[in-house]
Amino acid sequence: MSETTTAKHVSFLEYKGKYKGILGWIFSTDHKRVGLLYLYTMLVFFSIAAILGLLMKIQLIAPGYTIMGPQTYNSMFTVHGIIMIFIIVVPGLPAVFGNFFLPLMIGAKDVAFPRLNLASWWIYIIGILVVLSSQFLGGWPDTGWTFYAPYSFRTPANVLPALFGAFILGFSSILTGINFVVTIHRMRAPGMTWLKMPLFPWTLYATAWIQVLATPVIGITLLLTVMERVLGVGVFDPALGGDPILYQHLFWIYSHPAVYIMILPGMGAISEILPVFSRKSIYGYKAIVLSSLAIAFVGYFVWGHHMFTSGMSGRALYAFSFLTFLVAIPSAIKVFNWVATIHKGSLNLQTPFYWATSFIFVFMIGGLTGLVLGSLATNVHVHDTHFVVAHFHFIVFGGTGYAFMAALHYWFPKMFGRMYDASWANIGWATFFGGFLTLYLPMFALGLQGMPRRYYDYLPEFHTGNIISSLGAILMIAGALIVITNLVRSSRHGEKVTGKNPWGGRTLEWESDTPPTLENWDEIPKVTEGPYDYK
Amino acid sequence: MEKHEEHTAHVHRDDEGDKLGMWLFIFTELLLFGMLFLMYAVYRHKNPEAFLLGGEELDVFIGTFNTVILLISSATVAMSITAIQRGNKKQALVLLGITLFIAVLFLVNKYFEWGAKIEYGFYPGSDLLHELGHGTTLFFGLYYIMSGIHALHILIGIGLFIYVVWQIRRDKIHSTDYVWLENTGLYWHLVDLIWIFLFPLFYLIH
Amino acid sequence: MSEEKHHISSYKSHLFVLLALFVLTGASVAVTSLEMGPFNTLVAMLIAGGKAAIVLIWFMHLKFDNKLYAIFTTFVLVIFLLVLYVTFFDYSYR
Ligand SMILES: [Cu+2]
Numbered sequence: 001m002s003e004t005t006t007a008k009h010v011s012f013l014e015y016k017g018k019y020k021g022i023l024g025w026i027f028s029t030d031h032k033r034v035g036l037l038y039l040y041t042m043l044v045f046f047s048i049a050a051i052l053g054l055l056m057k058i059q060l061i062a063p064g065y066t067i068m069g070p071q072t073y074n075s076m077f078t079v080h081g082i083i084m085i086f087i088i089v090v091p092g093l094p095a096v097f098g099n100f101f102l103p104l105m106i107g108a109k110d111v112a113f114p115r116l117n118l119a120s121w122w123i124y125i126i127g128i129l130v131v132l133s134s135q136f137l138g139g140w141p142d143t144g145w146t147f148y149a150p151y152s153f154r155t156p157a158n159v160l161p162a163l164f165g166a167f168i169l170g171f172s173s174i175l176t177g178i179n180f181v182v183t184i185h186r187m188r189a190p191g192m193t194w195l196k197m198p199l200f201p202w203t204l205y206a207t208a209w210i211q212v213l214a215t216p217v218i219g220i221t222l223l224l225t226v227m228e229r230v231l232g233v234g235v236f237d238p239a240l241g242g243d244p245i246l247y248q249h250l251f252w253i254y255s256h257p258a259v260y261i262m263i264l265p266g267m268g269a270i271s272e273i274l275p276v277f278s279r280k281s282i283y284g285y286k287a288i289v290l291s292s293l294a295i296a297f298v299g300y301f302v303w304g305h306h307m308f309t310s311g312m313s314g315r316a317l318y319a320f321s322f323l324t325f326l327v328a329i330p331s332a333i334k335v336f337n338w339v340a341t342i343h344k345g346s347l348n349l350q351t352p353f354y355w356a357t358s359f360i361f362v363f364m365i366g367g368l369t370g371l372v373l374g375s376l377a378t379n380v381h382v383h384d385t386h387f388v389v390a391h392f393h394f395i396v397f398g399g400t401g402y403a404f405m406a407a408l409h410y411w412f413p414k415m416f417g418r419m420y421d422a423s424w425a426n427i428g429w430a431t432f433f434g435g436f437l438t439l440y441l442p443m444f445a446l447g448l449q450g451m452p453r454r455y456y457d458y459l460p461e462f463h464t465g466n467i468i469s470s471l472g473a474i475l476m477i478a479g480a481l482i483v484i485t486n487l488v489r490s491s492r493h494g495e496k497v498t499g500k501n502p503w504g505g506r507t508l509e510w511e512s513d514t515p516p517t518l519e520n521w522d523e524i525p526k527v528t529e530g531p532y533d534y535k
Numbered sequence: 536m537e538k539h540e541e542h543t544a545h546v547h548r549d550d551e552g553d554k555l556g557m558w559l560f561i562f563t564e565l566l567l568f569g570m571l572f573l574m575y576a577v578y579r580h581k582n583p584e585a586f587l588l589g590g591e592e593l594d595v596f597i598g599t600f601n602t603v604i605l606l607i608s609s610a611t612v613a614m615s616i617t618a619i620q621r622g623n624k625k626q627a628l629v630l631l632g633i634t635l636f637i638a639v640l641f642l643v644n645k646y647f648e649w650g651a652k653i654e655y656g657f658y659p660g661s662d663l664l665h666e667l668g669h670g671t672t673l674f675f676g677l678y679y680i681m682s683g684i685h686a687l688h689i690l691i692g693i694g695l696f697i698y699v700v701w702q703i704r705r706d707k708i709h710s711t712d713y714v715w716l717e718n719t720g721l722y723w724h725l726v727d728l729i730w731i732f733l734f735p736l737f738y739l740i741h
Numbered sequence: 742m743s744e745e746k747h748h749i750s751s752y753k754s755h756l757f758v759l760l761a762l763f764v765l766t767g768a769s770v771a772v773t774s775l776e777m778g779p780f781n782t783l784v785a786m787l788i789a790g791g792k793a794a795i796v797l798i799w800f801m802h803l804k805f806d807n808k809l810y811a812i813f814t815t816f817v818l819v820i821f822l823l824v825l826y827v828t829f830f831d832y833s834y835r
Contacts, residue, residue: 112552178559185809186552212559213820216567224680233659233676234669235574240676241669246577249828250570300820301827313834319827551807558810562817569821576825577832595770602766610759613750613800620749724801731792735785739773 011417011515029114030518035100036415037121042088042096043484045128049083050477052076057439057473060466063458073456074142075157081145082162086169087128089400090258093265094176094211095124097407098204100415102180104509105198107189107527109519112182116175124172131165134158144454146255147222149236149247153229160226167222170215173261177211180204189508191527195289198507198531199282202289203268206296210257210264214300218254221247245310252303260299262396263363264292266403267334270356273410274338276505277353278345281532284337291330298327308379317376324374331367335360350503351425355406358433362402366394369444384454387447390440398436405429408487413502417515418494424486432479438472507531550714557718561725564688568729571681575736578673585670589678590740592657597648598738601641602730608637609727612720622710624703631700634723638693645686649679678737685733688726695719748805758799765792 012032019027025037056076059066068076099117103110111117134140138158143151152159184205188197225247227233234240236247267288275282282288304312304320312320338360347353369391372378382388413419442465447453451462458466501510508527512520579586611630618627656663657675664672699719702708708716769788777784798804803811 110547112549113556174560174563178556178563181559182552182556185555186549212563213566213817216563217570220567220570227680231659233680234672235676235680241578241582241673243577243581245831246574249831250574253570253824297820301823304827304831312831315834316831319830323827554806555809558813562813565817566821569824573825573828577828580829580832595773599766599770603763606759606762606766609796609800610755613755613758614752617750617752617755620747721801724796727800728793728796731796732786732789735769735789739769739785741773741781 009513009517011513012518013417013515015518027118029110029118031099031103031110031114031117032415032516034117034121035096035098038091038095038099038124041121041125041128042091045083045087047484049080049088050480052080052083054473054477056080057470059456060458061470062466063460063463065456068456070456071142074144074454075140077454078141078144078162082131082141082166084396085145085258086166087124087131089262089396090169090173091124091176092262092400093269093404093407094180094204094207094261095120096404097200097269097411098176098180098207098265101411101509102183102201102204103187104414104512104516104520105201105507106184106187106192107508107521107525108183108187109521109524111179112186113179117179120172120175120179123168123175127165127168127172129165130168131162133165134161137161146251147225148251149225149228149242149244150238152225153237160229163222163226163229167219167226170219170222173211174215174219177208177215180208181212184208189525189527192508195286196527196530199271199285199288199292200265200268200507203264203271203292206292207261207264210261210296210299214254214257214261217250218258221250221254245307245312248307248310249303252306253300256303256306257296257299259395260295262400263403264295266359266400266407267292269403269407269410270338270359271334272505272507273352273356273406274341275532275534276410276503277348277350277356278342279348279504279534280341280345281530281534282337283340283343284333285530285532287333288337291333294330295327298323298330302327305374305379308376309383321374321376321379325371328367328371328374335364335367348503350409351420351422351429352406352410352503354426354429355402355409358429359399359402359406362394362398362436366391366398369394382447384452385447386443386451386453389453390443390447393440393443398440405483410503411509412487412490413497414509414512414514414516416491416494417497418490418492419497419502420490420494421486424482428479428482428486430479431482432476435472435474435476435479439469439476440472442466442469442472506533550712550717553714553718554721557721561721564725564729568681568684571677571684572732572736575677575681578670578677582670582673585668586674587740588667589671589674590737592652593678593738594648595738597644598734601644602734604637604640605727605730608634608641609724611637612723616713616716616720619703619708619713619716620710624706624709627716628700628703631696631703635693635696635700638689638696642686642689642693645682649682681733682737685726685729688729692719692723692726695722748802750799750802750805754799758795761795762792765795 012030015030017024017028025033028034055067056073059068059073099111102108137160140157141147141159141162142155142157143159147159147163152163184197184201224233224235228236228242232240234242236242236244238244271282271288302320302323304316305324308317308320342357369387373382373388373391409420409425446462446465446469449462449465451458451465497514500512500514502514503510506529508525508531509516511525611633615627615630615634618624618630652658652675658664659672659676659679664675696719699708699716702715765788769785772784772788773781775781797814803814
């Protein structure tokens, strides 16, 4: 390939192939462009869903009708949930940073199936469009993102497009998973043994397996719900002999592992960032690898903790409670490793480091409150209250969201060849972090006092907590605005990065050009050292 | 604006990787059908009698016949790979032709089987099922869903085989490049695997 | 093309496998008429499991291919069976 010298050292952002302009992006099989396509799509839909969240918080600033009635509120938390779960956090880090950095970090030129990769994005877009078609096909669903039976086939609201769209989004996720497993097995650079592979690819590997093995479960479940609604087959409808609790089993057999699809790659990104900004090798590399695999495996058998009050047998209750406590162990191991990595490091206090350490903080709050929900007695008390809402926002938003932001700031110079504005980034982070805690911490208290989730109204005694929480929401959105504006602006006008490696990272992606060229490497690198050898 | 040189990139070929990809896809399929089997297990556990009676409504002969022809088609696909590996294009095409024929035959049988059942009054929402009660409704609901999704896979298999036959005729698939045939074969065996379990669970309940 | 040696199965071996599958199918139909109570289903599932194993090992080439596929397949089956088992913590004791 040495004759194609002109194509060399042209950044992938500037590269011009068969198609021009936007077509050069939406038909590009370059893993980096596909990653950015996901990033931009998510940015748009995150904004929409975040605004829906804000509107709900404004509704809750006072009891009774503030800005919307019950049906609108029901649709809002449904659409907020569907977008945030199926369109943002499930594809989340794998689709954006996995696509962009997996080949770079293992020294490959692309993923194993580049065309399939582009197809995943297209399927993702089609899935989104089908969900959005609700607007024109009879309005929005009001079932919550969980589509519980029998309500999902009894409600007069329009559920089919959302069910079908989520089904299609599942395909996109499965294809990404298949792609990554094959990429990691077949395309590591010479010398990169399994135990010399960085931790982000490792967590992607564990995640990809869950995508492959769990997503079909939600696929078939949603399809059956469609059939139930259209044909009245009877599989979930108690009036026809079906068992609605079986729907819940199937739904959570996917959706609990899906939580690990969301959080594992985030854990991987954090494990990349902390060593770089502590200038220390990661503490307990193997423990992190093993705990990732253990989480992926054990996480498969804990789904019942979402159903403690649904009417399962007593024995199932304590089996699931026990397994849930078991799966907390590998997560705790990771937290220990991260803290030990920072310990006595020579810290370089930059924005990615702030996001990463605040990740540990919020993830711990989310994890520990998860144990409150995993124990049977306390679960019954706080089930379906704001406590649960606060808990999973600490994990899904606090965990995945913070890790996403940490990763975005960390890899920003590599992706765009420019640096973000550090002071605005820090101000944005601080505002966001403050707003986040003000928003969600009071919800724990509200839940403990008994305020249920998914109601547009509440009793007067919950007023104070809701005012604080809603003000927190406004603060947090302001923070998010600062962060996003800064990043968008910097991607075009930020200071150009000179050199390949602004942070002094030791993993392979920092040895590629900034931004990388079309095929990443002139010559596939040879790996001789481990990923975190700081001397 | 100048256009950057078309990147003549290495055509990345990795048969082993392609096969791994296919296996992963098969795993998703296994879990998908696995969940249907799980539902079957739960509902049979709750309605043992009704499932027994439901099973007796199904025709053991046609079930066995479809099992046998599907097994034959699995063997012919496996043999067509042998033929391609040996460079025997003609034999491979004949064997795939038999497979295709059997796939269509299977669907034809299914069509008549379903047709007879529906005519008799066994279909979702029918008065007959309503009369026979919850267990039978569930049995036939699962029967239609599971054999229906299985039939859909047969249909996709037919499409794949047509593509593969076309590629063999154009010599795009040959003795040193046949991973497409291998993967289609794997897919077809998966379809057979599912049927191996559907058959006793629906037709041979006792 | 990779230089790896590919195992080529003979027609005869495929036909032999097919014969074994026929025998098991026959057995499966035959035992249905035996009165064994709950064991009927167990036997039917064991026979089906045997047939599936034969298809996996010979037709799907697990025996000759990279051992990785066999390991993964086993792993997937274990996960499925465990999910089934855990689900019946609920349904067996309700
Ligand atoms: Cu869970």
